[in-house]
Amino acid sequence: MSLRAKSLKPFALIAPAVLLLGVFLVLPYINIVIMSLRNPGNGTPYAPGFTLGNYLRLFADSFYLEQTANTLMIGFITTFVCLVLGFPVAWQLAKTQMRFRGLAYGLVLSPLLVGIVIRSYGWTILLGNNGMINRTLISFGLIDRPLGLMYNSFGIVIALVHVFLPFMILPLMSALQGIDPSIEAAARSLGAGRITAFRRIVLPLAMPGIQAGCILVFVLSLSAYVTPSLIGGLRVKTMAVSVVDALIDTFQWPFGSAMALMLSLTGAMMVMLFARLTRMKWKAN
Amino acid sequence: MSRHLLTGYCLMIYAFLLLPILVVVGASFNAGAFLTFPPQGLSFRWYVVFFHNEVFLSAIKTSLWVAAVSTVISSIIGTMAAIFYVQHAGRWKESIRLAMLLPLLLPEVLTAISLLFFVYSIGMGTRTIAAMIIGHCLITLPFVFINVSAAMESYDPSWSLAAKSLGAGPLTRFRRIMLPLIKPGVIGGCLFAFIISFDTFTISFMLKNVGTATLPIQLYDYLRTNFTPEAAAVSTVSIVLTLFVVVLSEKVLGLRIHRF
Numbered sequence A: 001m002s003l004r005a006k007s008l009k010p011f012a013l014i015a016p017a018v019l020l021l022g023v024f025l026v027l028p029y030i031n032i033v034i035m036s037l038r039n040p041g042n043g044t045p046y047a048p049g050f051t052l053g054n055y056l057r058l059f060a061d062s063f064y065l066e067q068t069a070n071t072l073m074i075g076f077i078t079t080f081v082c083l084v085l086g087f088p089v090a091w092q093l094a095k096t097q098m099r100f101r102g103l104a105y106g107l108v109l110s111p112l113l114v115g116i117v118i119r120s121y122g123w124t125i126l127l128g129n130n131g132m133i134n135r136t137l138i139s140f141g142l143i144d145r146p147l148g149l150m151y152n153s154f155g156i157v158i159a160l161v162h163v164f165l166p167f168m169i170l171p172l173m174s175a176l177q178g179i180d181p182s183i184e185a186a187a188r189s190l191g192a193g194r195i196t197a198f199r200r201i202v203l204p205l206a207m208p209g210i211q212a213g214c215i216l217v218f219v220l221s222l223s224a225y226v227t228p229s230l231i232g233g234l235r236v237k238t239m240a241v242s243v244v245d246a247l248i249d250t251f252q253w254p255f256g257s258a259m260a261l262m263l264s265l266t267g268a269m270m271v272m273l274f275a276r277l278t279r280m281k282w283k284a285n
Numbered sequence B: 001m002s003r004h005l006l007t008g009y010c011l012m013i014y015a016f017l018l019l020p021i022l023v024v025v026g027a028s029f030n031a032g033a034f035l036t037f038p039p040q041g042l043s044f045r046w047y048v049v050f051f052h053n054e055v056f057l058s059a060i061k062t063s064l065w066v067a068a069v070s071t072v073i074s075s076i077i078g079t080m081a082a083i084f085y086v087q088h089a090g091r092w093k094e095s096i097r098l099a100m101l102l103p104l105l106l107p108e109v110l111t112a113i114s115l116l117f118f119v120y121s122i123g124m125g126t127r128t129i130a131a132m133i134i135g136h137c138l139i140t141l142p143f144v145f146i147n148v149s150a151a152m153e154s155y156d157p158s159w160s161l162a163a164k165s166l167g168a169g170p171l172t173r174f175r176r177i178m179l180p181l182i183k184p185g186v187i188g189g190c191l192f193a194f195i196i197s198f199d200t201f202t203i204s205f206m207l208k209n210v211g212t213a214t215l216p217i218q219l220y221d222y223l224r225t226n227f228t229p230e231a232a233a234v235s236t237v238s239i240v241l242t243l244f245v246v247v248l249s250e251k252v253l254g255l256r257i258h259r260f
Helices: A002-007 A011-036 A053-060 A062-095 A101-113 A116-127 A132-139 A153-177 A181-189 A194-222 A226-232 A239-249 A253-284 B002-027 B045-051 B054-087 B090-105 B108-121 B130-152 B157-165 B170-199 B202-207 B215-225 B230-253
Strands: A038-040 A046-050
Touching: A011 A038, A011 A253, A011 B054, A011 B090, A011 B108, A011 B130, A038 A053, A038 A253, A053 A062, A053 A253, A062 A101, A062 A153, A062 A194, A062 A239, A062 A253, A062 B002, A101 A153, A101 B002, A101 B230, A116 A132, A116 A153, A116 A226, A116 B002, A116 B215, A116 B230, A153 A194, A153 A226, A153 B002, A181 A194, A194 A253, A226 A239, A226 B215, A239 A253, A239 B108, A239 B202, A253 B108, B002 B230, B045 B230, B054 B090, B054 B130, B054 B170, B054 B215, B054 B230, B090 B130, B108 B130, B108 B202, B130 B170, B130 B202, B157 B170, B170 B230, B202 B215, B215 B230
Parallel strands: none
Antiparallel strands: A038 A046
């Protein structure tokens, strides 16, 4: 028995996970970088030989540049709206005593239990030309013709805010919970007004939560596929939707890979920039 | 005063979060032939249509099957990794944590695409459902790891040592001592893995093989061309199934979830 115990080295415990992640996550990522440098194929997904042409094509075509700008804009607005809408909720969950805290927490988590296709579908029912919002407004005589709520960036942002709001509230909540209430009380007793105490004490201490929430929501909204595809329809396409089109519908594997990598790199660069800017700002304070 | 303002505001946000889900459930009882809300008369007619629709029924079966298999695989692999992480990792602890969370940190759409190319390049392709199950294991693994390692933190290694000195082998020690004590974490992890696998879209969409779709894919395909309330009925059944799994696990097994 002791012999068997000795032969069961602890490394055996981590080996399956390393194998799974190494073979099916790390190798595929290396592979997709190589794929993005392949020559586009004619009738086949790709041809032999390597080129930088796929990346150059992205920069040369104003269509893709505009699309990238639009996707980034949708990501920024979604993140900002989530932060503004989510902060008070996170504050209430973290700071105030209430009877229904468990229920409120459950309500914040509940959308996560419902698949993303279903949640986006709910928004198409609400926002469509024949949808609930337009019908209600028309029946009250407030508008004559349906407002264009869907098939544009506006609709995509509303649905994305809904889908990702929990991912903003949860990190904010845990950051706010970690702030010792006596620090804020001390600032107030030293003569700081409510707003000053909030700006100089609470916000800087909540910064890790704000950063985590913003990064999470921004990255998720850049790579979201289902929601922009169902709400945007054929008229507005985000980069993630175009990437999937290029790969699945037209079989342009090298170009699709280059586009997917550009999307991820752009997102990563924005995140680094954001982290650096916010850190500098709060250090200066 | 400002407190009531805050409460009122928060209630509005909760309503916003629930609204699209309530609309879907409400629309599923529509008696009319078109999707309208509020519904024109109440009926179960679209549920009847759905229960006669082979395509959706087989999609539910596929979803349940894929979720069950990938939950079993990722719960075993993830639990082993979590035990290693807490008890043996030493100075590698932070790197292992990062590696295990990698599937969560990378964009799912990129992971799905790269896995698709990879399974083709090794000649495996998507002829079978294996590629999809591997994808589901990848994205559910972090949730098992987070939950089990949180439970492991409160496990005292001296309990294992005590059992060892009394003559218990490694498997007995795991089965009789460690597993019962970390059970809530393991169950929480399995539950999350199952729900995430059941509802995930992008990975399944990329790695599906011809003729087998999971429920979210089938629903998405349907929504692109059809506007009948049948999709609402299908969605409602899916929501009820998810809720059923959650409630059942809480009642029967006792629940403790660490998502972040």
